[in-house]
Amino acid sequence: MALKASDLKVGDTHSERLVEDLKRTQLVMYAGASGDYNPLHTDEIFTTKVAGYPAVFAHGMLTMGMTGRMLTNYVGDGRLTKYGVRFTSQVWPGDTLDSTATVEKVSEEGGVKLVDLSVATVNQNSVVVLSGYAQARVD
Amino acid sequence: MSVKSFPIEFSHIMMFARAVGDDNPIYHDPDYAKATEVGSVIAPPTFPQAVAQFDSDYPLRPKPGKPWFGSGGSPTGVKPGQGGGGGNGGGLHAEQHFEYHRHLKPGDVLTATVKPGATWEKEGKRSGKLIFSESITEYRDQAGELVITARGVGVRTERPVEQA
Numbered sequence: 001m002a003l004k005a006s007d008l009k010v011g012d013t014h015s016e017r018l019v020e021d022l023k024r025t026q027l028v029m030y031a032g033a034s035g036d037y038n039p040l041h042t043d044e045i046f047t048t049k050v051a052g053y054p055a056v057f058a059h060g061m062l063t064m065g066m067t068g069r070m071l072t073n074y075v076g077d078g079r080l081t082k083y084g085v086r087f088t089s090q091v092w093p094g095d096t097l098d099s100t101a102t103v104e105k106v107s108e109e110g111g112v113k114l115v116d117l118s119v120a121t122v123n124q125n126s127v128v129v130l131s132g133y134a135q136a137r138v139d
Numbered sequence: 140m141s142v143k144s145f146p147i148e149f150s151h152i153m154m155f156a157r158a159v160g161d162d163n164p165i166y167h168d169p170d171y172a173k174a175t176e177v178g179s180v181i182a183p184p185t186f187p188q189a190v191a192q193f194d195s196d197y198p199l200r201p202k203p204g205k206p207w208f209g210s211g212g213s214p215t216g217v218k219p220g221q222g223g224g225g226g227n228g229g230g231l232h233a234e235q236h237f238e239y240h241r242h243l244k245p246g247d248v249l250t251a252t253v254k255p256g257a258t259w260e261k262e263g264k265r266s267g268k269l270i271f272s273e274s275i276t277e278y279r280d281q282a283g284e285l286v287i288t289a290r291g292v293g294v295r296t297e298r299p300v301e302q303a
Contacts, residue, residue, distance in 0.1 A: 019160060061188050
């Protein structure tokens with residue numbers, strides 16, 4: 001379902017839980033589907049003994065992908081025109097992530113109605129792991 | 140990197156959507172999709188990243204007969220190549236931006252052309268010197284139309300990111 005410009009107000013929010021107790025197996029699934037086989041995400045021996053991290057950690061793009069699900073659930077399928085993020089903190093197995101989109105602007109450009117959103121995903125300690133923006137066509 | 144053929148395929152979309160925990164039928168049910176505004180299965184917004192599967196030189200995929208820096212029975216001592224991981228493992232992903240001119244669907248065959256962007260440095264509190272580098276990827280479809288523009292920023296750190 002697409003959003004209606006006339007129903008949107010600056011400051012409106014949409015939130016979803018992206019994942020609870022993130023599993024290492026999901027990192028393996030993401031590696032396989034995306035083709036990013038960096039051992040930092042799936043190889044505990046390499047990551048702890050060679051790279052010097054406490055554990056394997058999520059691909060940034062997995063967090064962006066899960067956050068994208070929150071966005072498309074909100075704005076509708078095929079409606080995004082822009083989506084961009086910064087990865088601000090690492091995401092670890094066991095993390096629980098919640099994500100929020102906030103309406104920043106509703107506008108019309110050449111007859112196309114658009115909503116601009118800010119996007120933030122936080123972990124169970126309220127640390128922001130991803131921050132960004134999105135724009136979508138609305139009715 | 141440039142990729143001459145990035146075929147957008149139904150099963151690949153289904154697996155990618157599963158991996159990001161998205162059970163929306165628009166990614167796996169053609170009958171459902173037919174009745175929606177978009178009219179067919181489409182790819183999730185971050186799917187262009189899976190172009191790595193079609194890059195023959197992609198450094199983060201083990202290749203038969205070539206050294207690989209991930210562990211076997213124990214660490215191998217092989218140094219990660221370009222694009223390898225943080226600290227002793229190389230680079231991390233700092234930013235990613237997409238502009239969608241239209242959404243991808245099974246049957247599309249894209250080309251990807253990558254241009255290097257800016258590079259810059261910053262002193263980080265938790266990981267020493269940070270070297271950022273940007274790249275811009277243009278995805279064009281079988282008709283030569285620009286469908287997605289992607290801008291990625293990678294960062295190489297002097298040492299592993301310290302944990303708070």
